[in-house]
Amino acid sequence: AQxxxxxxxxxxxxxxxxVTLDCVYETRDTTYYLFxxxxxxxxxxxxxxRRNSFDEQNEISGRYSWNFQKSTSSFNFTITASQVVxxxxxxxxxxxxxxxxxxxxxxxxxSLIVHP
Amino acid sequence: NAGVMQNPRHLVxxxxxxxxxxxxxxxxxxxxxxxxxxxxxxxxxMVYLQKENIIDESGMPKERFSAEFxxxxxxxxxxxxxxxxxxxxxxxxxxxxxxxxxxxxxxQGTRLTVV
Numbered sequence: 001a002q003x004x005x006x007x008x009x010x011x012x013x014x015x016x017x018x019v020t021l022d023c024v025y026e027t028r029d030t031t032y033y034l035f036x037x038x039x040x041x042x043x044x045x046x047x048x049x050r051r052n053s054f055d056e057q058n059e060i061s062g063r064y065s066w067n068f069q070k071s072t073s074s075f076n077f078t079i080t081a082s083q084v085v086x087x088x089x090x091x092x093x094x095x096x097x098x099x100x101x102x103x104x105x106x107x108x109x110x111s112l113i114v115h116p
Numbered sequence: 117n118a119g120v121m122q123n124p125r126h127l128v129x130x131x132x133x134x135x136x137x138x139x140x141x142x143x144x145x146x147x148x149x150x151x152x153x154x155x156x157x158x159x160x161x162m163v164y165l166q167k168e169n170i171i172d173e174s175g176m177p178k179e180r181f182s183a184e185f186x187x188x189x190x191x192x193x194x195x196x197x198x199x200x201x202x203x204x205x206x207x208x209x210x211x212x213x214x215x216x217x218x219x220x221x222x223x224q225g226t227r228l229t230v231v
Contacts (some may be wrong), residue, residue, distance in 0.1 A: 004158075037222075045159075045207060045222035091158055103172065104149075106158035 002027045004094050006107035013082055014115050021077045021110045023092030029053075034068065034075045035093040039109070045091075051075065053097075082114045120145075120210050121190075122223035129198045129230050137193040137226045141210030145221075147171075148191040150183060153205040153225070165191060198230045 003026040013019045025034065036048040049059065051068050059066045063080045079086055092107040121140040129135050141148050146167050151159040161175040165185035176183065180198075185191040195202055205225045 006158075042224075043205065043227070044224040047221065093159075103161050103164075103174065104159075106151075106160070108156075108158045 002029075002032075002094050002096060002105040004092055004105050004107040006090075006092055006110045008110045009108075010111040010113065012113045012115065015083060016081050018078060018080050019082050019112065019114075021079075021090050021092075021112065023075045023077065023107060025073050025075065025092070025094045027073075027094060027096055029096035031097045033095045033097060035091075035095070035104075036066065036075075036077050037091045037093065038088045039091065040088040048077075048090075079112075082112075084114050084116050087112060087114045120208055120221050120223035122206075122208050122226050124226060125224060126227045127229070129228065131199055131230055132197050135195040135198050135202070135228055135230075137195075137206050137208075137228070138190040139193070139208030139210075139223055140190040141208075142212075142221055145210035145212050147211045148185050149209045149211070150176075150191070150193050151207045151209070153207060155204070159207060162193070195228075198228070200230050203228055203230045 005024045007022055011019055032053045034051045038046040038048055049066055056068050056070055065078045067076045089109040089111045091109045093104050095104045120142055123138050127135055139148060148165045150162040152162055153159050163176045163183045164172040165183060167185055168187050180196045182194045193206060205227050207222050207225045209222045
């Protein structure tokens with residue numbers, strides 16, 4: 001069974017602050033995929049990133065960066081110089097890919113509020 | 117660039133009525149996944165369908181809920197005799213490849229309110 005834990009229920013920051021959203025996962029699968037999704041107030045789910053379990057390179061995309069640490073089973077997401085438009089709920093998810101089941105498991109989400 | 121289309125966006129039903137939620141996958145995608153999001157919770161997998169086949173329904177309640185993905189037309193998630201606890205956002209995702217939810221794209225969701 002898989003488990004994804006996003007311990008931070010809500011984070012509140014002031015614009016231009018850096019903020020890190022934590023994601024810790026549990027899985028017995030040796031191959032898996034990790035995702036981050038953004039859910040803005042409008043409700044849709046926006047894909048941000050997918051990472052394979054065998055690729056531990058960190059990734060940067062503009063103000064977003066992701067730190068994948070297999071040793072600690074974490075896939076943290078950092079927003080640099082946050083903006084009000086970053087206010088949303090962010091979900092981390094895991095999909096196992098080696099056991100024949102590809103059912104995704106989502107964390108409960110972290111609500112990020114960026115104040116002007 | 118037509119993404120995954122879900123309709124209606126909002127649906128209000130009285131207890132005991134039926135709710136039908138539709139999902140049209142992205143062009144070229146033949147795999148559809150349904151998820152439920154309860155208030156202030158993450159998404160819970162419900163069912164995975166391929167055209168005319170249910171591949172995995174392990175997350176679907178055994179009673180009142182059913183899903184189909186016919187050869188022609190959208191995928192339908194059907195909830196019979198709705199109860200207040202069914203109030204949630206229901207998301208659909210589609211992907212182009214079998215057993216690879218790795219490139220699934222989500223629709224905007226249907227918010228079901230049972231009154």
